Amino acid sequence: MSKPYVVGVQEVQPLSVLGTDGTVTNPEAMPNLTDDQLKELMRRMVFTRTWDQRAVNLTRQGRLGFYAPVSGQEATMVGSEFALNKDDFICPGYRDMPQIVWHGLPMYQAFLYSRGHQHGGQIPQDVHVLMPQIIIGAQYLHAMGVAMAFKQRGEKRVSITYTGDGGSSEGDFYEAMNFAGAFKLPSIFMVQNNGYAITTPFSKQTAALSVAHKAVAAGIEGVQVDGMDVLAVVKAVQDAAERGRKGEGATLIEALTYRFLPHSMSGDDPSKYRTKEETAEWELKDPLNRFRAYLVSKGLWSEEEEAKVVEDAKNTVAEQIKKAEETEKMTVPGLIDSMFETTPQHLEEQKADYLA
Numbered sequence: 442m443s444k445p446y447v448v449g450v451q452e453v454q455p456l457s458v459l460g461t462d463g464t465v466t467n468p469e470a471m472p473n474l475t476d477d478q479l480k481e482l483m484r485r486m487v488f489t490r491t492w493d494q495r496a497v498n499l500t501r502q503g504r505l506g507f508y509a510p511v512s513g514q515e516a517t518m519v520g521s522e523f524a525l526n527k528d529d530f531i532c533p534g535y536r537d538m539p540q541i542v543w544h545g546l547p548m549y550q551a552f553l554y555s556r557g558h559q560h561g562g563q564i565p566q567d568v569h570v571l572m573p574q575i576i577i578g579a580q581y582l583h584a585m586g587v588a589m590a591f592k593q594r595g596e597k598r599v600s601i602t603y604t605g606d607g608g609s610s611e612g613d614f615y616e617a618m619n620f621a622g623a624f625k626l627p628s629i630f631m632v633q634n635n636g637y638a639i640t641t642p643f644s645k646q647t648a649a650l651s652v653a654h655k656a657v658a659a660g661i662e663g664v665q666v667d668g669m670d671v672l673a674v675v676k677a678v679q680d681a682a683e684r685g686r687k688g689e690g691a692t693l694i695e696a697l698t699y700r701f702l703p704h705s706m707s708g709d710d711p712s713k714y715r716t717k718e719e720t721a722e723w724e725l726k727d728p729l730n731r732f733r734a735y736l737v738s739k740g741l742w743s744e745e746e747e748a749k750v751v752e753d754a755k756n757t758v759a760e761q762i763k764k765a766e767e768t769e770k771m772t773v774p775g776l777i778d779s780m781f782e783t784t785p786q787h788l789e790e791q792k793a794d795y796l797a
Contacts, residue, residue, distance in 0.1 A: 452650055455697055456677055457667035461726050463734025472524075472676040480741055482523055482671055484750050486515040486729055489539045491754035492548075493702075499762060500706040505555045509536040510702035513669075516728035517633050517696040519543065520674030521601065525682060530591075531570045532584040532602040534577075536633075540603070541570040548757065552765035559771055559779050578604055578611030581630060585617040588626035588691070599685040601629040601678070607638020609652045618659035618693060627685030629678065630693045633668060635700045640714045656693035668696030669726040672735075699723040 460466045474482070493512045500508045511518060514536075522531070522540040531537075531544050538551050545568035554561030554572060562572045574580035584602035591598045608614055609632050621628040632652045636643050649655060656663025662684060666677040674696060681692035701724065703709040711720075736742035777792045778784055784792070 450650055450654060453653060453665045455665045455667045456673045457670045458672040458676065459670050459731055459735055461731055463731050463738060465735070467673075470673065470676050472672055472679055474672075474675070476739075476741055478523075479736060479739075480746075482519065482675070483729075483732055483736055483742055485519045485523070485543060486671065486732065487747055487750045488754040488757075489515050489519055490729060491751050492539075492758055495755060495758040497702065497706060499552075499758075504762060504766070505552060506557050507535070507705065507707065508555055509705045510700060511536060511539060513699045513701040513723070513727070514633055514635065515539070516671035516674050516732070517631070517668040517698050520671040521603075521629075521631060521678045521696075524675045524678035525599070525601065528569055529598050529682070530584070530587045530600040532580045532587060532600060533571065533573045534580055534603050534605070534608070535573045535575050536605070537573060537603050541568075541573070544568065544570050546570055548761040549764040549768070552762055553768060556765065557771075558765075558768065559776050560768060563779065578608040578613035580604065581608075581611075581613050581617035584628050584630070585621050585626060588621060588628040588685075589624065591627055592624070597686045599627040599629055599682045601631060603631045603633055605638060606632060606634040606636070606643050606646055606652060607641065608632065609634075609655065610638075610646055615655075615659070618656065618661060618691065621691035622660035625688060625690035627682075627688075628691040629681045629685065630691065631678075632693070632695045633698050634695055635698050637704070637711075637714065639704045639709065642714070652695040653693060659691075659693070661690055662692040663695075664692060665695045665697065668698030669723075669728045669731065671728055671732050699726070 456470060458465060458467050458470050490512055493510055496505060496508055497510055499505045518537065518539040522543045531540050533541050542548050542551050546564065550561050564570060571583055580602045581604065584600040587600040618630060634643060634652055638646060651665055653663040653665040664677050667673045677694050681694060684690065684692060703711050733742060773795050774792050777788050
């Protein structure tokens with residue numbers, strides 16, 4: 442006999458637009474993008490893949506500090522940022538450098554951030570991002586606070602933040618969503634579920650059917666999307682942003698994706714916890730191959746165009762890392778002076794003590 446007072450759950454199907462071969466399988470969900478916008482999406486994804494490959498090599502050469510690879514997650518990163526307005530606000534985690542660079546942060550400052558240089562965190566005034574948060578899940582609280590400010594000011598802007606499936610087990614994750622639900626804030630909470638919280642598989646992360654189901658408890662919209670399908674990601678984020686701007690509250694988006702490279706370049710070895718068969722299965726869903734096939738079928742992309750993007754990305758990364766390396770070295774007095782517009786007296790005293 443069923444118990445009507447027990448809350449039920451049911452499985453969800455992730456939103457997708459393209460099949461793995463690039464054919465349109467869900468035309469009703471196709472985002473409204475021009476041919477030029479479709480090509481720009483592809484350009485950014487190819488650029489980001491190339492940049493990621495170069496950044497991995499730069500890290501191995503000791504020219505970058507901490508770096509978290511992104512190959513495989515370009516659709517969730519590039520697609521979600523592309524769906525926003527430039528005055529919307531991004532509160533990233535440590536893997537989310539592509540989003541904030543495409544949103545306006547100069548690449549050389551992203552490299553300085555990786556190298557631990559203070560100028561990496563001095564965000565230009567017209568760039569609406571925070572620097573990546575290292576504490577897992579804390580960026581969810583930041584995004585909620587930014588969204589509260591937008592609501593208090595009556596601004597039609599949204600905030601978006603990201604974490605991985607591991608971050609969905611943090612207290613900050615639930616606190617931020619609960620607050621955003623209670624106050625109907627224009628927040629977009631994206632979980633890039635790449636299957637592993639470093640080495641912990643998602644099956645051991647939660648007993649919930651999905652991360653998207655966790656939106657129910659917060660009273661906000663919950664969406665699951667194919668994170669290897671850039672058009673599905675664009676559609677999901679566009680819809681979430683529209684709800685936020687209309688005052689309809691926050692959205693939790695779970696993007697099912699996969700990182701092809703290690704969790705970070707700090708000693709992680711994914712071969713110890715992922716099988717070759719699993720990786721090969723996900724590589725068949727590679728977001729670049731999938732979207733490329735779609736554009737080629739429409740006559741919008743070619744090998745020659747892609748080669749130009751790859752060359753541009755390599756040149757840009759080389760220029761930007763050179764600029765980062767030529768930036769004046771940090772000093773303790775300089776670090777103190779960069780903390781406030783006017784250095785407080787107690788810090789002036791500390792600086793004087795150091796110089797003495």
